Amino acid sequence: MRDWGEAVPTTEVVKLYGAAWSVYVRIVRLALEEKQVKYDLVEVDVFAETGVPQEHLKRHPFGRIPAFEHGHFHLYETGAIVGYIDDAFPGCKLQPADPRARAKVNQIVGILDAYAYRTLVWDIYVERVVSAREGRIANEHKIAAALPRAAVCLSELTRLSDDREFLIGGDVTFADLYAAPMFACFMQAPEAVSLMEGYEKLTRWWQRFAARHSMSRTAP
Secondary structure, three states: OOOOOOOOOOOOOEEEEEOOOOHHHHHHHHHHHHOOOOOEEEEOOOOOOOOOOHHHHHHOOOOOOOEEEEOOEEEEOHHHHHHHHHHHOOOOOOOOOOHHHHHHHHHHHHHHHHHHHHHHHHHHHHHHHHHHHOOOOOOHHHHHHHHHHHHHHHHHHHHHOOOOOOOOOOOOOHHHHHHHHHHHHHOOOOHHHHHOOOOHHHHHHHHHHHOOHHHHHOOO
């Protein structure tokens, strides 16, 4: 049994279970890339016609993605996984040391998790972009209802973020890692053009972050 005061052996194999298209899988992948941690992405189709694979339910009893494995240590839930990655591996720190900056990072992550993901990704991107790709008719009512909520999300992200290279401070944080995969989807929707008007600071942040190597290496 490990003494939890011992150092974590970072040489153990890291495996991430999920799908490359998943926003939350990409959040974890970005954390691994920014920390320069080698890992294997094991594709799991939780929407398979036969249901969630039984072996995956052993990793994640709720049948969601991602799930994470570092040697004999197992985790699920994105927040727990990225927190572990930041604490267990050397390299850049993805959480500010300053308590107020860290609180703002956590607040932005909470907003993205609770409000922006459903609104920007499912209600706008999936309905407008994915439905057209799959030959389905978009739910215009759902899109129209999402636009005011999207505007509030963008307004709050702008208000809370710094006018620096990243959303909070001069280094990458969880705030960037959560926001970027959502923006990668949202910005493909034509509605994003008008919604982003007036949010130059947020637009500049997205343009800078979208060009990072971690983004190109995790592109679906």
